Structures are given as C-alpha cells and as structure tokens.
Amino acid sequence: MSAGxxxxxxxxxxxxxxxxxxxxxxxxxxxxxxxxxxxxxxxxWSVYVVVELSSGKLRFKELQRRIHGDISQRMLTLTVRRLxxxxxxxxxxxxxxxxxxxxxxxxxGRSMTHLVKALADWSIEHRPVIAEARRAYxxxxxxxxxxxx
Amino acid sequence: MSAGxxxxxxxxxxxxxxxxxxxxxxxxxxxxxxxxxxxxxxxxWSVYVVVELSSGKLRFKELQRRIHGDISQRMLTLTVRRLxxxxxxxxxxxxxxxxxxxxxxxxxGRSMTHLVKALADWSIEHRPVIAEARRAYxxxxxxxxxxxx
DNA sequence: CCGTATCCAACTAGATACTG
DNA sequence: CAGTATCTAGTTGGATACGG
Numbered sequence: 001m002s003a004g005x006x007x008x009x010x011x012x013x014x015x016x017x018x019x020x021x022x023x024x025x026x027x028x029x030x031x032x033x034x035x036x037x038x039x040x041x042x043x044x045w046s047v048y049v050v051v052e053l054s055s056g057k058l059r060f061k062e063l064q065r066r067i068h069g070d071i072s073q074r075m076l077t078l079t080v081r082r083l084x085x086x087x088x089x090x091x092x093x094x095x096x097x098x099x100x101x102x103x104x105x106x107x108x109g110r111s112m113t114h115l116v117k118a119l120a121d122w123s124i125e126h127r128p129v130i131a132e133a134r135r136a137y138x139x140x141x142x143x144x145x146x147x148x149x
Numbered sequence: 150m151s152a153g154x155x156x157x158x159x160x161x162x163x164x165x166x167x168x169x170x171x172x173x174x175x176x177x178x179x180x181x182x183x184x185x186x187x188x189x190x191x192x193x194w195s196v197y198v199v200v201e202l203s204s205g206k207l208r209f210k211e212l213q214r215r216i217h218g219d220i221s222q223r224m225l226t227l228t229v230r231r232l233x234x235x236x237x238x239x240x241x242x243x244x245x246x247x248x249x250x251x252x253x254x255x256x257x258g259r260s261m262t263h264l265v266k267a268l269a270d271w272s273i274e275h276r277p278v279i280a281e282a283r284r285a286y287x288x289x290x291x292x293x294x295x296x297x298x
Numbered sequence: 299c300c301g302t303a304t305c306c307a308a309c310t311a312g313a314t315a316c317t318g
Numbered sequence: 319c320a321g322t323a324t325c326t327a328g329t330t331g332g333a334t335a336c337g338g
Contacts, residue, residue, distance in 0.1 A: 209319070
C-alpha cells in the first residue's frame with residue numbers, strides 16, 4: 001500500500017516450512033509466509049466477515065448489519081475487497097437499479113473457516129485463563145506503580 | 150491502551166459460542182471473544198516470538214537475533230510483555246550482573262503453537278492460490294485504470 | 299443500494315539515546 | 319544485558335459527504 005488510503009494491495013512473500021510440533025523456516029528472512037494469512041486475519045474486520053459469510057451468501061447491507069461492533073461502510077468495503085483480492089470471497093454484482101451486490105466465500109475461503117473456528121474455539125476455551133492472567137499482571141503492575149509513588 | 154506509547158494494557162471481552170461448522174455468537178456485540186486471540190496474533194511480531202519460543206527457552210538477545218526481519222529492542226520488549234500479560238509467555242529474571250532474562254512458553258502458550266502451526270500450514274499450502282488470485286485481481290484493476298485513462 | 303473521496307484521529311512500529 | 323524514554327513516520331480505522 002504505497003500511496004492511497006484506499007489501496008488494497010499488499011507486499012509479497014516467500015518460502016517456508018513447518019515440521020512436527022516445532023515450527024521451522026528454511027530461510028530465516030522469509031517470514032515463513034505466515035504473514036500472508038496473518039495480514040488478513042490480523043486486521044480488525046476480516047475474521048468477522050468470514051464468520052458471517054460462513055453461513056451463506058449475503059448482500060452488502062445485510063453483511064454490514066450482521067457484523068459485530070458497527071463496521072463502517074468504508075471499512076466493510078476495504079475488508080471485502082482485500083478478501084476478494086486474496087480469493088477468499090467472491091463478489092457478484094447484479095446490474096440492477098438500485099444496484100445489488102452479493103458476497104460469498106470461495107472454496108478457498110471455506111477452507112479457512114476451519115482455522116477461524118479453531119481460533120475461536122481456542123479463544124473461548126482459554127478466555128478465562130487469559131483474563132485472569134491479565135488481571136494478575138495488571139495488579140502487580142499497579143502495585144509496583146503505587147509502591148514507587 | 151489508553152494513553153502511553155509503551156503501555157501493554159488492552160480492552161476487555163465477553164462471551165461467545167461456536168457451533169458446528171458455522172460460527173455463531175450468543176450476543177452479537179461481544180465480538181465472540183475472538184478478538185482476544187486476534188489482537189495478539191495480529192500484531193507484527195507476536196507470532197514469531199511464539200514460533201521461536203516453541204523450540205525452547207531463550208534469552209532476550211538470543212530471541213532478538215532469531216526473529217526474522219530484524220525486530221527492534223523496543224518492539225521485542227513490547228511484544229514479550231504483551232505475551233507475558235496474556236499468560237502465554239513466562240519471563241524469568243536472574244538478578245545477576247549483567248542481568249539475564251529468560252523467556253519460555255507457558256502451558257497456555259504451548260497450547261497455542263498448534264494453532265500457529267495450523268495457520269502456517271494453511272498459509273503455505275494455499276500460498277500459490279492466493280498469489281495467483283492477487284495477481285489476477287491486480288491485473289484486472291490495472292486494466293480498468295488503463296482503460297479509463 | 300453500493301460504493302468512492304476526503305479529512306482526521308489513533309495506534310503501531312522504527313531509530314536513537316540513555317540507564318540499572 | 320536488558321531494558322526505558324523520546325521522537326517520528328507510516329498505517330489503520332472512523333466520520334462524513336458525495337456519486338453511479
């Protein structure tokens with residue numbers, strides 16, 4: 001994304017390898033190619049779009065309504081465009097008036113819902129532990145601050 | 150992270166649920182709790198720290214050396230602190246001189262390496278398809294731009 | 299209805315210098 | 319060695335207005 005605020009383009013990637021339980025890369029500088037997925041998963045809305053589309057085809061407005069946390073029109077556009085560019089989402093425009101656009105997961109996109117589900121499962125399963133860890137961590141930090149004051 | 154540039158703190162989260170192949174949330178506003186994981190997975194370096202620590206305990210400097218793409222001291226500090234706060238990484242300080250600090254995955258952290266591995270596997274497996282999808286998409290976009298010029 | 303364009307606010311990340 | 323502090327640049331995300 002060299003210039004524009006609206007650009008969808010992203011950088012390139014290289015080769016990597018995963019072995020057994022321990023993750024290894026052939027060439028250390030290549031980032032293992034994981035960045036490809038992470039860049040898409042890492043942004044604020046992509047996962048939710050995939051989640052909503054996992055249950056079927058949706059129109060723009062309908063998709064927007066379903067996304068949690070009130071996604072703006074602009075962000076939804078950017079998000080679906082990036083997903084479309086990566087071949088995870090298919091966009092179908094019906095030249096009606098008013099215009100109608102439908103979004104659905106591609107085969108590739110559907111193959112990723114398993115991962116997203118795994119992520120969600122893990123997250124939900126370990127939420128209490130993580131929450132407690134954060135609470136404990138913050139408490140210690142606060143004490144340290146109070147003590148030094 | 151309300152104020153500081155150096156702060157480690159992050160917002161809270163709520164309840165969610167995953168059912169079958171389709172992902173569902175009980176209350177639509179709760180973000181399904183997936184954000185918890187994603188926030189950590191989404192930042193630039195966390196995954197690489199987890200990857201490197203998946204093969205064992207490491208000191209700060211050693212960890213820094215191994216991370217791909219030349220992580221700065223500051224970013225490594227921020228990253229491991231966030232991971233520590235979430236209970237994914239354990240930080241052990243030996244009060245020697247010069248100081249020595251060791252980082253290792255906790256049980257929780259190790260339970261996440263499976264996910265990271267799944268992510269990496271998927272990424273590597275589908276890299277060609279994604280690359281081709283992007284190429285095709287960009288080509289069409291460029292044509293459109295050229296056509297309108 | 300489905301966007302795009304523009305402007306602005308917030309956060310993330312890098313470089314560099316300094317400390318226990 | 320293992321950080322913290324500071325400053326700055328780049329990127330992401332939100333609000334709003336307008337266009338096909």
